[in-house]
Amino acid sequence: MSKRFTIKPFRMHQPMEQKDAQQTWSVLANAIDEIYNRNASQLSFEELYRNAYNLVLHKHGALLYEGVSDKLNAHLLDTVKILAETPEGQLLEHMSQTWKEHQITMIMIRDILMYMDRTYVVQQRRRLVFDLGLHLFRIAVWEHPSVGQRVIDLLLEAIKMERNGYLTDRGQSKAVLTMLQALGQADGTANVYQQDFEQVFLGTTQEFYHGESLSYLSSNTASSYVQKATARLEEEKERGTSLSLPSSSEGPLLHIVQTELIERHARTLVDMENSGFAALLKDETKLQEMRDIYDLFVRVPSSVDHLRDALADRIKTDGALLISDQEKGAADPPAFVRGVLGMRKKYDEIVTVSFRNEKKAQKRMKESFEDFLNTDARAASCLAVYVDELLRVGLRGATEEQINDELNKAILVFRYLSDKDVFESFYKQHLAKRLLGGRSVSDDAERAMVSLLKAECGYQFTTKLEGMFNDMRISRETRDKFKIYKRQQEAKETQNSVKGIDIEVDVLTTGYWPSQNVPACTLPDEIQKAIDHFSSFYLEKHTGRKLFWQTSAGSSELKATFGSADKPRKHELCVSTYQMCILLLFNETDTLTLGQIRTQTHIPDQELRRHLISLCTPKNRILKKGSKGRGITSDKDTFTFNIDYTSKLKRVRIPLVKETSLTRNETGGGENSGAGAAAVAASAPTAAAVDGSVPVAVEEDRRHLVEASIVRIMKARKTLSHNDLIAEVTRQLSNRFHPSPQFIKKRIESLIEREYLERSEQEHRVYMYVA
Numbered sequence: 001m002s003k004r005f006t007i008k009p010f011r012m013h014q015p016m017e018q019k020d021a022q023q024t025w026s027v028l029a030n031a032i033d034e035i036y037n038r039n040a041s042q043l044s045f046e047e048l049y050r051n052a053y054n055l056v057l058h059k060h061g062a063l064l065y066e067g068v069s070d071k072l073n074a075h076l077l078d079t080v081k082i083l084a085e086t087p088e089g090q091l092l093e094h095m096s097q098t099w100k101e102h103q104i105t106m107i108m109i110r111d112i113l114m115y116m117d118r119t120y121v122v123q124q125r126r127r128l129v130f131d132l133g134l135h136l137f138r139i140a141v142w143e144h145p146s147v148g149q150r151v152i153d154l155l156l157e158a159i160k161m162e163r164n165g166y167l168t169d170r171g172q173s174k175a176v177l178t179m180l181q182a183l184g185q186a187d188g189t190a191n192v193y194q195q196d197f198e199q200v201f202l203g204t205t206q207e208f209y210h211g212e213s214l215s216y217l218s219s220n221t222a223s224s225y226v227q228k229a230t231a232r233l234e235e236e237k238e239r240g241t242s243l244s245l246p247s248s249s250e251g252p253l254l255h256i257v258q259t260e261l262i263e264r265h266a267r268t269l270v271d272m273e274n275s276g277f278a279a280l281l282k283d284e285t286k287l288q289e290m291r292d293i294y295d296l297f298v299r300v301p302s303s304v305d306h307l308r309d310a311l312a313d314r315i316k317t318d319g320a321l322l323i324s325d326q327e328k329g330a331a332d333p334p335a336f337v338r339g340v341l342g343m344r345k346k347y348d349e350i351v352t353v354s355f356r357n358e359k360k361a362q363k364r365m366k367e368s369f370e371d372f373l374n375t376d377a378r379a380a381s382c383l384a385v386y387v388d389e390l391l392r393v394g395l396r397g398a399t400e401e402q403i404n405d406e407l408n409k410a411i412l413v414f415r416y417l418s419d420k421d422v423f424e425s426f427y428k429q430h431l432a433k434r435l436l437g438g439r440s441v442s443d444d445a446e447r448a449m450v451s452l453l454k455a456e457c458g459y460q461f462t463t464k465l466e467g468m469f470n471d472m473r474i475s476r477e478t479r480d481k482f483k484i485y486k487r488q489q490e491a492k493e494t495q496n497s498v499k500g501i502d503i504e505v506d507v508l509t510t511g512y513w514p515s516q517n518v519p520a521c522t523l524p525d526e527i528q529k530a531i532d533h534f535s536s537f538y539l540e541k542h543t544g545r546k547l548f549w550q551t552s553a554g555s556s557e558l559k560a561t562f563g564s565a566d567k568p569r570k571h572e573l574c575v576s577t578y579q580m581c582i583l584l585l586f587n588e589t590d591t592l593t594l595g596q597i598r599t600q601t602h603i604p605d606q607e608l609r610r611h612l613i614s615l616c617t618p619k620n621r622i623l624k625k626g627s628k629g630r631g632i633t634s635d636k637d638t639f640t641f642n643i644d645y646t647s648k649l650k651r652v653r654i655p656l657v658k659e660t661s662l663t664r665n666e667t668g669g670g671e672n673s674g675a676g677a678a679a680v681a682a683s684a685p686t687a688a689a690v691d692g693s694v695p696v697a698v699e700e701d702r703r704h705l706v707e708a709s710i711v712r713i714m715k716a717r718k719t720l721s722h723n724d725l726i727a728e729v730t731r732q733l734s735n736r737f738h739p740s741p742q743f744i745k746k747r748i749e750s751l752i753e754r755e756y757l758e759r760s761e762q763e764h765r766v767y768m769y770v771a
Contacts, residue, residue, distance in 0.1 A: 016058035024051045025060075025067050028112070032071050035108050045112060053115045061120030068113065072133055076102075076140035084146035091147075092154050096175035098141070106133035138183045138192060151176060152197055156204055162239070163208060174243045181246060198249055202256055209260035217265055221275035223289045226296050229261040233299065258300050266303040269293065270310050277307055281314040284346050290354035308361055311347070312368040318343055319372030326378065333382035334389045340379070341409050344369065369416045377422045377694045383413050384426030387449065391434060395441045403445050411452050418738040420457060421705075425698050427453075429514045431465060435472050436506060436553060443469075457735045467512035475506040478538070485537050503530040507538065507547070518552045521577070521603045524584045552607065556580040560622075562645045569646065573622070574653040578603050578611045583622065586641040591626075595635035612639060614656045621645060622654065706739055706747045711756055719760065722748075 016024075031048050034040060055064045079098055086094045110117070110130045117128050127135060142148045155176060158168045177193070184191035209232070217225050236257050240250045270277045277293050280286040297303040322343070326336045347365055355361035373379040387410050395403050417423055434440045447469065454462040482505070523531065535547055554577030563569040575583065581601045585592060598608055609632050615622045622645055626638035694702075709729050714720060720728070725748070726741050733739055751757045758770055 016054065016060065021055060021058065021060040021063055024055055025063055027051055028055075028064070029067060029071055031112070032068070032075075032109060035105050036075050040108055045108075048112045049114070052113050056116050056120050061116060061124070064113070064116055065120065065124075065126060068109065068129065069132060069136065072109075072136050073140055076136055080141045080144045080147060083141065084144060088150065088154060091150055092158070092169070092172040092176060095147075095151055095179075096172045099137075099175060099179040102133065102137055106130050109133070134183055142180075142183060142192065142196075148196065152200065155197065156201065159201070159239070160204070160208065163235070170242055177243055177245065193246070194248065201249070202252055205253060206256045206260060209257055210264075213261050213265060217268065222269045222272045222277070222280075223275060223292065225265075225269065226289075226292050230292065230296050232261060233257055233296075262296060262300045262303055266297060266300070266306045269297075270306045278310040278314065281310060281350065284349065287350065287353045290350065291356070294355055294358075304358075304360075307355070308364045311350070311355075311361065312364050312371075315343065315347055315365060315368035316372050319369070323372065323375065323378065326382065333385035336379075336382045337386035337410075337413060340369075340373070340413055344409075344412055366416070370418065373413070373416045374418045377419050379413070380417050380419045380422035381426050383410065383417070384423055384430055386410065387427065388430035388434070391441060391445055391449065392439045393441070395445055398441075400444075403442075403448065407445070407449050407452055410449075411456060414453070414456065419694065420461070421701065421736045422694055422698050424461065424736075425514075425695055425701075428465065428468070431468060432513055435468060437555065461736065464512045467509060471508045471512060472506065475508070478507055479504055482534060482537055486533075501526055501530045503527075503534060505534050505538075510548075518550065518604060518607075519602070520549050520551045521581055521601050523551065523577075523581060527580075551577045551581075553577070554580075558583060562643055564643075571645075571647060571649070572651045574651065576611065576656065578607060579615060579654060582608075582611060582615065586623075591638050591640040593635060594632060594637050594639070597639070598635070610657060614654060615639075617657065620647075620652065620654050702737060702739065702743075703747060705733060705736070706744055707751060709733055710744070710747060710751060714757060 028048060028051055031043050034043055052064060055061065079102075083091065083094055083098060106129070110128075110133075113129045120126070121128055126132075142151075155173055158173050162168045162170075177197070180193040180197055184193045184195075213225075213229070216228055220228070233254070236253060237250075240253060245253070268276075273279065277290060280290050280293075294304070294307060297307055319340075322336055322339045325339075326333070351357065351361045351365050387407075390406055390410065395406060398406070414420070414423065431446070434446070440446050450462050450465050450469070453465070531549060538547065539545065556575060556577060558573045558575060558580060559570065560573050560583070561568045561570050573583070578601075581603065582597060585597060585600055594608070594612070597603075597612070598605065601608070603611070612623065612625075612632065613630070614620075616625045616639070621642050624640045624642050625632070626640065627633055706729060709732050710725065713725065713728050713732070722745075726744050729744050730739060730741075748757065752759065755770055
């Protein structure tokens with residue numbers, strides 16, 4: 001039997017009557033009162049949620065929403081009456097407690113009315129229940145004339161007291177500030193925190209630190225102020241974190257504090273007498289204090305420029321003092337360079353420690369050293385003398401590590417020089433002296449210096465220097481071969497063999513060595529025969545070559561006898577070639593005049609006078625000068641061999657006196673020395689140009705270099721504007737020297753006159769290469 005199905009109509013929906021809705025709301029209203037009275041534990045939140053759900057479901061959402069709004073407002077009005085009558089000493093505490101209780105209450109009410117938030121509030125575009133509570137709290141409580149402004153004043157007073165060293169309850173302040181931020185977030189039309197508190201807070205902060213900084217700075221040292229300011233900045237940063245200030249306040253707050261404590265007083269902190277940064281730079285023991293100032297200033301990057309300026313000014317001032325001492329003769333060239341190295345060490349430590357190795361500070365230090373060292377060519381000449389002293393005596397007995405360390409220090413100064421070609425000119429002369437005189441502490445040290453120069457400026461810079469070393473190596477081989485040749489000749493007893501005189505010759509390539517056009521003097525016959533013997537030997541093996549003898553560069557050893565015939569005193573005299581020629585004349589006679597000596601030797605007058613005076617000094621009086629005084633007045637001045645000369649030394653070196661009348665703008669002139677009786681090269685003179693002028697020979701080389709660079713560039717580019725040509729020439733020559741635009745322009749004009757270049761017809765300042 002089949003089962004029958006019965007279709008019944010849907011049960012009709014029974015709407016909630018208004019009376020029933022009011023009763024349901026009454027239950028919810030009583031529940032809200034209980035929540036406010038802290039009796040929520042007695043309530044059934046499930047039942048309350050169901051009642052709110054039914055009201056919304058039966059279209060009584062407006063009744064529920066408005067009822068909740070009125071109920072909340074009523075309770076908040078009761079609350080604000082209490083707050084308005086609360087004394088200032090307790091207001092922050094009561095406000096923070098009221099806010100805490102209000103949040104707890106609203107969370108409970110929000111949970112009960114969750115369904116209304118999801119449906120009715122969304123549909124009707126009303127505030128969420130929690131946000132409604134914040135909105136009503138702001139209107140009823142915060143905007144009450146006896147509450148909001150008093151709370152702001154108390155907050156500001158609490159912060160001010162804390163800044164003055166008093167203890168305050170940060171918890172209360174934090175709670176109130178959090179409340180203000182929450183009230184602002186609940187209403188998109190106005191931010192309560194920013195409108196009512198932030199601007200006033202920032203204004204009072206600026207006023208506070210403006211007054212405090214002026215007062216503290218007027219009665220304390222710069223270092224004390226820096227410590228105070230640093231502590232203040234850390235306090236403000238920590239206070240902002242502790243009070244949970246928003247990012248919109250933290251940034252402006254720190255900016256205001258930094259402006260008032262640092263930026264406004266940066267110049268004063270640098271210039272303060274005895275304690276400012278500029279004063280501290282004079283004392284290298286104040287590194288920590290200077291670093292504290294830097295650490296403070298670095299918070300405001302633009303303020304650090306004041307520190308860098310002070311560093312640069314101090315370096316330039318110290319450098320100017322060094323130059324002044326050198327000009328006055330208070331410091332010789334090596335002392336000048338040692339002073340520069342001492343400055344470099346001092347300020348490098350300041351930059352490393354106090355500036356925390358900042359790149360910009362390193363650059364300013366470099367620029368400052370370059371500024372005073374390149375005022376003229378003095379530094380280049382002094383550095384060449386300093387390196388010469390190192391490689392002659394300063395590095396004697398030093399280890400390889402010590403040698404490298406000292407040479408690297410010299411390279412530090414070299415890097416600052418713009419006139420590197422001036423240094424090269426002087427260095428080459430001193431190197432020639434050391435190589436020809438055998439005065440270097442070691443070949444390894446010499447080659448190490450050349451390698452460092454090569455690494456700095458390229459192989460072209462050191463080509464001639466390396467050629468000089470190569471010449472010395474070949475000369476040693478040639479001397480060894482000549483000795484073998486002499487022994488063979490002596491064994492055969494040929495007529496060309498020369499006995500009794502040993503001659504050592506350095507054969508040097510003219511282009512590598514510093515040239516000095518000094519005519520050869522008249523040598524004694526025995527020496528001339530020895531020279532002719534070597535010439536025949538050398539030219540036999542090297543056909544097509546020519547030897548030009550530079551007697552101004554030689555040295556010799558003489559065996560001299562002093563005293564009476566029965567008590568002779570024998571000494572070996574180490575003298576220059578010129579001194580040898582002079583002394584050998586006295587084998588024939590005891591007394592000669594200046595004119596007679598000049599006639600017989602043909603030594604240049606200036607050098608002759610210098611060498612004669614060297615032989616008449618009180619310490620080594622080989623000759624007696626007839627006239628009184630230190631100088632030589634006329635050609636009739638007489639010189640007599642001093643038979644009574646004595647010395648404790650068996651081997652006596654006769655040094656040359658310094659020549660003070662040399663032309664200062666020439667790299668030539670000065671002390672002459674060499675290896676052997678003669679040398680095929682000019683001697684290496686002492687460093688001149690201590691007045692800072694560029695040597696004439698270097699100026700001439702610069703003209704050729706600039707012109708060669710211009711032609712090379714124009715040959716490759718064909719057409720180039722004036723400014724581009726100037727820039728390219730400067731770039732190509734910067735590793736040797738920095739030609740001025742005016743100097744380059746003159747060379748361009750010279751090349752145009754000689755028809756290497758021509759001006760463009762269309763544009764006057766465009767040049768074209770003439771093929």
